[in-house]
Amino acid sequence: MVTTAFDRYLEAWKDHHHGKASTLQAMIDTTASDVVYRDMPTAMVFEGHDGIRAICATSPAWVHDIQLSVVSKLANHEEWAVEWEAQGTDKFAERPFSFRGCSVGTLDRDGKVNAHRDYWDFTTLLNQIATAGTGPGEIEFRVTVDQAHTLLELVARASEDGTAAADDLAGLTTLLGSLTNDLHLQQNAADS
DSSP: OOOOOHHHHHHHTTTGGOOHHHHHHHHHHTTTEEEEEEEETTTEEEHHHHHHHHHHHHHHGTTEEEEEEEEEEEEESSEEEEEEEEEETTTTOOOOEEEEEEEEEEEETSSOOOEEEEEEEEEHHHHHHHHOSSSSSOOOOOOHHHHHHHHHHHHHHHTTTTTOOOHHHHHHHHHHHHHHHHHHHHHHHHHO
């Protein structure tokens, strides 16, 4: 069985949240030097191999034990599309999440990825990690559209220069952690 550069990229991409040096190297080896990676829901743009390094460096800051599984895949010599499912646990709220998304992109003449766009539902993720509970005496918190847009604006500002700075992403991650901590305080007050 022949393994293409795209197949190797896809295998590495499925593990990029774990921060392994081997995964980073595999992603760099299978992307064009001018690759553009766009996370559409957050408006974050990562350019070139430095962008790939930023993705691999910042992902472990907000999730652990994430598993990305491919549901379906289509690829030819120029374009590709993948439907996937993500499951894991948010580091701050320690809450499980599961959502589906799709990624599409293009390949250069050498078969390397030169464009990658992720599409997934940001609000669904936030609602899963921000739910305080649904049992007796518990409150349920749902992220409003306005709150989701505010968070997306913060992410967009963090990547205005075309790449995501790790300290800006850490600040956003801290904000999300603060949101969940406030939620726990509200839940404790409601339980009293």
